[in-house]
Amino acid sequence: MERLRYFWFLLFLVPLLMMLLTTPWTLLSKSFNDGGSGDDPRPSGATPEFRSLPTHVAGGRCRRNGPSQLNIAKALADSETTMGALAQLYGAHGAELRALHEKMRPWCEKTKSCKFCDREVELLYMLVRVWKPKHMFEMAPNRGYSTSVILEAMERNEYGHLDSFDLHNASVQFVENKGRWNFTLANVMDLTAANSSFMKPYDMIFIDALHEQAFSKWYTHDLLSHAVDCDTPVIIHDICAAECGGRESMQVYQYLAFAADVVATWTLAGGMMPTPWAAVKNGCAKLEEIRAAQGIGGNQKNFKCLGQRKSGGIDPSIFFVKVAA
Numbered sequence: 449m450e451r452l453r454y455f456w457f458l459l460f461l462v463p464l465l466m467m468l469l470t471t472p473w474t475l476l477s478k479s480f481n482d483g484g485s486g487d488d489p490r491p492s493g494a495t496p497e498f499r500s501l502p503t504h505v506a507g508g509r510c511r512r513n514g515p516s517q518l519n520i521a522k523a524l525a526d527s528e529t530t531m532g533a534l535a536q537l538y539g540a541h542g543a544e545l546r547a548l549h550e551k552m553r554p555w556c557e558k559t560k561s562c563k564f565c566d567r568e569v570e571l572l573y574m575l576v577r578v579w580k581p582k583h584m585f586e587m588a589p590n591r592g593y594s595t596s597v598i599l600e601a602m603e604r605n606e607y608g609h610l611d612s613f614d615l616h617n618a619s620v621q622f623v624e625n626k627g628r629w630n631f632t633l634a635n636v637m638d639l640t641a642a643n644s645s646f647m648k649p650y651d652m653i654f655i656d657a658l659h660e661q662a663f664s665k666w667y668t669h670d671l672l673s674h675a676v677d678c679d680t681p682v683i684i685h686d687i688c689a690a691e692c693g694g695r696e697s698m699q700v701y702q703y704l705a706f707a708a709d710v711v712a713t714w715t716l717a718g719g720m721m722p723t724p725w726a727a728v729k730n731g732c733a734k735l736e737e738i739r740a741a742q743g744i745g746g747n748q749k750n751f752k753c754l755g756q757r758k759s760g761g762i763d764p765s766i767f768f769v770k771v772a773a
């Protein structure tokens with residue numbers, strides 16, 4: 449009799465205990481999975497790491513001072529997480545980008561010098577916002593479109609300085625300088641020849657200058673050959689022209705193939721080079737959805753993106769990070 453009572457007791461108690469133990473986990477995993485749509489390519493794990501970015505300025509950038517922000521670049525460069533990372537960036541900065549486009553539209557009309565695809569400008573802005581460089585290098589501003597975008601992001605960061613170099617000083621009359629900008633009228637080739645430590649102070653590098661092979665041979669050999677103290681994002685614009693293969697790209701690909709300190713290389717130019725973007729199904733359309741949700745879909749400026757290719761549109765910047773030893 450005693451045994452029978454024990455049997456009935458176990459028969460009810462064991463399922464009850466199992467239900468109590470498993471329900472919270474079921475609910476927890478459901479709420480985590482519900483966070484993304486069914487076709488969201490983000491694997492769990494990679495994106496939360498990106499989500500946990502520090503929003504403050506101090507530390508964060510430099511391995512010496514704390515964790516690097518390399519996770520942003522890695523999330524963008526991995527086709528599994530590219531779309532999720534872009535969604536996070538646009539989600540965090542959509543309102544600022546709307547304001548940026550509003551502000552720059554009359555500027556573009558005035559200068560007739562916004563030859564930079566909207567999506568790449570948006571990325572340039574957002575990457576400066578999240579990376580928060582202390583000392584950024586720009587070659588070259590021309591009339592100052594990229595310069596103005598970088599400075600807008602730095603103003604928002606309330607942090608950082610930009611050093612811009614050009615062979616002419618047209619930018620000086622067009623760029624609003626609130627004290628974070630230093631322009632030098634010079635040939636950067638001369639500056640690096642005179643000082644081998646010239647690039648040392650910079651923790652973010654933007655290159656958009658002479659689009660010729662001889663020039664990219666120089667900047668990949670001399671300008672980018674230094675070891676860096678902090679992980680340093682590099683953006684090279686106009687690597688591919690509409691038909692690609694020409695201009696300065698081959699030297700850059702060669703550099704990237706052999707540089708031991710380069711990681712997280714990626715581009716939006718899916719049709720032009722091996723890129724994680726090409727592996728994202730309907731990447732272009734999805735990015736347009738993300739932009740449209742922030743009220744910045746389509747072409748925002750008088751200079752339109754060069755067009756769309758099946759494999760991903762024509763957005764010729766290439767992004768990578770030089771890592772600190």
Ligand SMILES: C[S@@+](CC[C@H](N)C(=O)[O-])C[C@H]1O[C@@H](n2cnc3c(N)ncnc32)[C@H](O)[C@@H]1O
Binds near residue numbers: 562588589637657
């Ligand atoms: C394509 S434009 C830059 C456009 C600019 N980033 C923008 O957003 O409008 C190229 C600029 O590179 C400058 N440049 C070319 N070679 C240079 C050099 N060796 N040193 C400094 N600037 C150079 C040119 O004078 C020109 O203004």
